[in-house]
Amino acid sequence: MRKKKTAICTGIFAMLAVLFVALLLCCRQRPSQERARVVLYCSVDQVIAEPIIAEFEKQTGIKVAARFDTEATKTVGLIQKIRAEGVSPIADVFWSNEIFHTIRLAHEGLLAPYEGPSTKDWPALLHDAEGKWYGFALRARVIAYNTQRVSREQAPQTLEEVLDPKWKGRLIMAAAEFGTTGGDVASWFAHYGFDRAHRILQALKANRVRLVDGNSTAVRMIAMGQADVCFTDTDDVYAAQRNGWPVAMNYLDQGGNGPLVIPNTAAVINGAPHPELAKRLMEFLLSEKCEQMLAQSDSHNSPVHPSLAEEFRTYAIPRPLSVDYKEVADQLPTAIKTAGEVLR
Numbered sequence: 001m002r003k004k005k006t007a008i009c010t011g012i013f014a015m016l017a018v019l020f021v022a023l024l025l026c027c028r029q030r031p032s033q034e035r036a037r038v039v040l041y042c043s044v045d046q047v048i049a050e051p052i053i054a055e056f057e058k059q060t061g062i063k064v065a066a067r068f069d070t071e072a073t074k075t076v077g078l079i080q081k082i083r084a085e086g087v088s089p090i091a092d093v094f095w096s097n098e099i100f101h102t103i104r105l106a107h108e109g110l111l112a113p114y115e116g117p118s119t120k121d122w123p124a125l126l127h128d129a130e131g132k133w134y135g136f137a138l139r140a141r142v143i144a145y146n147t148q149r150v151s152r153e154q155a156p157q158t159l160e161e162v163l164d165p166k167w168k169g170r171l172i173m174a175a176a177e178f179g180t181t182g183g184d185v186a187s188w189f190a191h192y193g194f195d196r197a198h199r200i201l202q203a204l205k206a207n208r209v210r211l212v213d214g215n216s217t218a219v220r221m222i223a224m225g226q227a228d229v230c231f232t233d234t235d236d237v238y239a240a241q242r243n244g245w246p247v248a249m250n251y252l253d254q255g256g257n258g259p260l261v262i263p264n265t266a267a268v269i270n271g272a273p274h275p276e277l278a279k280r281l282m283e284f285l286l287s288e289k290c291e292q293m294l295a296q297s298d299s300h301n302s303p304v305h306p307s308l309a310e311e312f313r314t315y316a317i318p319r320p321l322s323v324d325y326k327e328v329a330d331q332l333p334t335a336i337k338t339a340g341e342v343l344r
Contacts, residue, residue, distance in 0.1 A: 036061065036062050036063055036277070037062070037063045037064075037065060037274070037277070038062055038063070038064055038065070038092045038093065038274050038277035038278060038280070038281050039064075039065045039067070039090055039091045039092045039093075039273070039274070040053070040064050040065065040066045040067070040091065040092065040093050040094075040095060040281065041066075041067050041078045041081065041082065041091040041093070041094045041095070041269075042066055042067065042068055042069075042078075042094075042095045042096075043068070043069045043075040043078050043095070043096045043097045043098075044095060044096075044097045044264065044299075045097075045235075045299070046068045047298075048235075048294070048297050048298065048299045049066070049068070049095070050066075051293065051297070052285075052290055052293050052294070053066055055284075055289070055293065056281060056284045059284070060280055060284070062277055062280060062281070064281070067081075067091070075096055075097060075098055075101055075178065075179060075180075076101070076177065076178050076179075078094070078096075079101045079104075079105065082094060082105060082110055082269065083105075083108070083110065086108075086110055086270075088271075089269045089270070089271045089272060089273065090273070091269045091272070092268065092269055092272040092273060092274045092275070092277060092278035092281070093266065093267070093268055093269065093272070093278050093281050093282060093285070094111070094265075094266070094267050094269060095264065095265075095266050095285055096264065096265045096266075096267075097139075097179075097180070097262075097264055098179075098180050098183055098262050098263075098264075098265070099133075099135055099183070099262060099263050099265050099325050099329075100182070100183040100186060100325065100328055100329040100332050101183075101329075101332070102133045102265040102267055103128075103133065103325060103326055103329035104329050104332065105133075105267070106128055106130075106132040106133055106267070107329075109270060110269065110270050111128075111132040111133060111267045111268065111269065111270055112132065112267075112268045112269065112270040112271070112272065112275075113130050113131040113132055113268075114131050114132070114134075114267070114268045114278075114279065114282050115131050116279065116282060116283045116286065117283065118283065118286050118287065119131065119134060119286065122134055122286075123135075123304060125325070126263055126304060132267060133265045133266070133267040134265065134266055134267070134282075134286055135263030135264065135265050135304070135325075136263055136264050136265075136266070136285070136286055136290070136291055136303070136304050137263065137264040137290070137291050137294045137295075137299075137301035137302070137303060137304070138261050138262065138263050138264075138301055138302040138303075138304065138317060139180075139233045139234045139235050139261070139262050139263075139299070139301055139302070140233070140234050140251055140252075140259045140260065140261050140262065140302075140317045140320070141180070141184050141231065141232075141233060141251070141252040141259050141260045141262065142231075142232060142233065142234055142237060142249040142250060142251050142252050142259065143155065143156050143157070143162065143229055143230070143231060143249060143250045143251075143252050144218075144219055144222060144229065144230050144231075144232050144236070144237050144240070144247055144248070144249045145222065145228060145229045145230075145247070145248060145249070145250075146222045146223065146225060146227075146228055146229075146246055146247065147246040147247065147248050148225070148246045149225065149228050150228050150229065152248065155229070155248070155250055156229060156250065157250045157251075157253055158252075158253040158254070158255065158256065159188070159200065159252060159253065159254050159255070160255060162204075162207075162229065162231075163200065163203040163204065163207065165206075165207065167207055167228070167229060168206075168207045168208055169207070169208045170207075170227055170228040170229060171204070171207055171208075171209045171210070171227060171228070171229050171230065171231075172209070172210045172211075172212055172218045172221055172222065172226075172227040172229075172230040172231075173204075173209055173210075173211060173212070173218060173230060173231040174211070174212055174213065174214050174215050174217070174218055174231070174232075175211045175212070175213065175339075175340075175343075176335065176336045176339035176340065176343075177336055177340065178213070178214065179214055179215060180215065180233055180262055181215070181231065182332055182335060182336050182339075183260070183262060183328060183329075183332065184231065184252070184260055185197075185201075185335040185336070185339050186328045186329070186331040186332045186334075186335035186336075187254070187260045187321070187323055187328050187331075188200055188254070188335070189328075189331040189334060189335050189338075190323060190324065190327045190328045190331050191254050191255070191257070191321065191323060192254075192255070194334075197335070197338075198338060198342070201338060201339055201342040201343060202342055204342075204343065205342055205343055209343065210227065211343060211344070215230075215231075215232040215233055215236045216232075216236050216239070218230035218231070218232050218236075219232050219236045219237065219239075219240050219245075219247060220240075220245075222247065223240055223243075223245035223246060223247050231252060232249075233262065234249070234300065234315075234317075235298070235299040235300065235301070237249040238298060238299065238300045239298050239299075242298055251317070251318065253319075254321055257319075257321055257322065258318075258319035258320050258321040258322070259317065259319075259320065259321055260320075260321050260323065261317050261320040261321065263304070264294075264301065266282055266285040266286060268282060288303075288305045288307060288308060291303035291304065291305050291308055292308055292311075295308065295311075295312040295315060300312075300314075300315045301315070302315045302316050302317050
């Protein structure tokens with residue numbers, strides 16, 4: 001009996017020893033695993049961003065915990081989350097599909113300076129003076145139209161042409177509260193001045209413009225014949241054409257001065273929990289590889305790296321509007337408020 005009890009006790013002690021060793025190993029591994037995980041907030045379409053995130057993970061062995069936004073609250077949802085977490089941030093890096101809200105986050109002290117191997121010669125227009133954000137992978141604002149309902153010769157080519165009464169009841173645009181439409185409307189205030197921008201909004205109201213919850217929705221509706229033209233971005237038109245939809249585009253020229261160009265932006269969150277990993281992810285987002293993948297994707301962003309310009313000149317944006325992005329960002333609250341008051 002004593003031998004039996006001894007064997008049982010030995011077995012229990014052995015099991016406890018195994019559990020203790022396993023617990024020690026787990027505790028030792030956990031910090032290492034946490035160090036190899038970077039948190040990314042991303043307002044780029046998930047289907048576009050995920051292959052790029054996967055490539056970063058493959059190259060570095062660093063895991064990315066990505067949080068995406070919805071189409072209905074594009075960009076703004078994540079912006080609000082970054083503000084709410086300001087004193088105790090969760091995210092390390094913010095990858096946005098636009099620039100204007102990013103600039104406002106920098107002004108609010110929510111972004112941290114970053115410098116890396118590729119940032120030394122970055123285009124002056126596309127980075128913050130303190131390195132709090134960098135722009136890359138360009139899109140442009142366009143007028144999309146249904147090719148079965150509007151001929152190439154009839155399609156409007158400027159913002160002013162869309163104000164013609166012949167487009168009454170035939171135009172759709174996303175609401176200015178979300179996505180790139182707010183920045184587009186804010187660029188009217190920066191480019192034309194308040195009074196003329198206000199008159200443009202009134203003319204759109206007179207033409208019975210319909211508001212929807214996003215650019216992709218607007219493009220889908222014109223493809224289905226529910227409207228003839230819409231304001232949107234180049235990537236949404238490229239996606240529609242990939243689907244075989246009857247959609248074409250003209251650049252949304254502002255008074256003969258060219259279309260608004262909207263870069264992606266990347267920034268490190270101030271107080272990022274994993275600052276060294278954030279730097280690794282930033283360097284990848286600003287790399288030629290990332291821009292190449294974006295240019296090859298359905299989004300077809302126009303790269304800013306000179307080495308890629310010739311390879312992807314099909315997606316180059318002609319005669320971009322000369323605009324101060326910081327001024328547009330300053331106009332954003334006024335533009336969104338005014339557009340809401342006039343158009344709704």
